[in-house]
Amino acid sequence: MSDELIRIPAFLAEETGDYGIMPMCDFCAEVACETADMECGQTCGQSCGSQCTVSECKQSCSQGCSQCGSCESSSQTVYTAPTFTITNITETGADINVSPGTGYTRYRVFARLTSDPDDVSYDWTFSETTAFTAEMDSLEPKTEYTVNVCGVIGNTSDKWAGAKTFTTGGKSRPADWSWWSAVAAGKPISISADEWKAFYDRIDAFRIYAGQGAWGLYKPVSKGTVISAAIVNEVRAAIGPITTAARPKYINPGDPITADYFNSLKDFLNSVP
Incomplete structure (x- = not known):
């Protein structure tokens, strides 16, 4: 030439x-x-x-003068990558706080299950020029996610901030159950309708925590109602799938339900890990 x-x-x-x-x-x-x-x-x-x-x-x-050496025109746009932090991590959500780079008017916020490279559940584009937050929700508890952010030119993802990972928290275990009333051997058993309903509600809380879902078969009792074998056997059945502890014995109709048995139901529920 x-x-x-x-x-x-x-x-x-x-x-x-x-x-x-x-x-x-x-x-x-x-x-x-x-x-x-x-x-x-x-x-x-x-x-x-x-x-x-x-x-x-x-x-x-x-693209940042990567090939031509010194590009000195004052009209040239300088492109720099955005940065981000991850905060407010809960069992089902997290906030992605983005600080925009320079040169871009759109940013892509991308998150996926770390274990699944093909997951595209969270992929948003924001038209922002100042700091903004992408709120993630409906996440799986105790699960690791990978997040990245980039500037966008046209339909092209340009400068990426750099991937980060975070792990959602676990579900909070419900507090152990304690009877409100005095339930002790040799003493009259007096459990109110409100207390029995609260016991059922705590069972459902433990079931949801364990991923089983609410029992949904609560049989209301009223003041003066004797808690029957059928009722305590239902409680026994509701707790059974969420713990490996030995179940209290099955109560036959007409069998007495002692204070010890009520306490065994309490201990059975509290054995959920």
Whole structure:
């Protein structure tokens, strides 16, 4: 190529004499990055074999001058990656707090199950130029997620902030149950309707914690109602699937239900890990 001659613009004619021609390499180094309203800097020229064209110069300037060396035009946009932090992590949610980079008007916030590279459940685009927060919800407890944020140009994800992981918390175990009333051997058993309902509610809380769902078969008792074998056997059945402890014995109709048995139901529920 160094032997090839080309006709040059008039503004360079005075440097080439009356012939209006000059070697290709000289022209390449002189004007290739400084035409078509492009001011890419004096050091943009390279040897003829690897010279940037004007279009290449423009592209590399938009990408941070990675190819053309010194892009000195004041009109060139500088693109820098966003940053982010992860806060307010709960068993089912987290906040992704994004600090925008420079040059972008849109940002992509992406999160997935770390264990599943193909998961695309959380992938949003935000048109923000100031700090913003993406709120994640409906997450799985005790599960690791991978998060990343990037600037967007057109339909292209450009500069990524860098992936981070976080793990959601576990569900909070309900408090152990204690009878409100005095339930002791040799003493009359007096459990109110409200207390019995509260006991059922605590059973459901433990079942939900264990992933079984509410029992939903509560049989209300009223003041003065004797808690029957059928009722305590139902409690025994509701607790059984959520603990590996030995169940209290099955009560046959007409069998007495002692204070010890009520306390065994309490201990059975509290054995849920």
